[in-house]
Amino acid sequence: MRVSLAVALMLGLALPAQAECYADYKAKQDAPLRLHYGVAQVSDANCSKSGAEGELAPRLTADGWTLLNVLSTFGPEGLAERKASAGDYFLRY
16 A cells, blocks of 8 residues: 555656646727736746737737736746736736
8 A cells, every 4th residue: 555655646747747837918808998918827838929929919808918928937936026916917918
């Protein structure tokens, strides 16, 4: 029992850590014109500006927003400095 528990623990620790990827972006709504800056989590596979655009555009469109552009992609170390600027749109989409 102890051996199988030890093996299971070692295998769990040997798995690669899942990276986290985020993007900051600008979006708009028309009639009346509204703009927002936001931060969203994107999949690791889309952790580039163009990949994040492809993932974020449908999310925003579903809520009536048009993605203007993705400013950057970054890891969790960049979240704190962007939280205040994103306000209500911090990790909303």
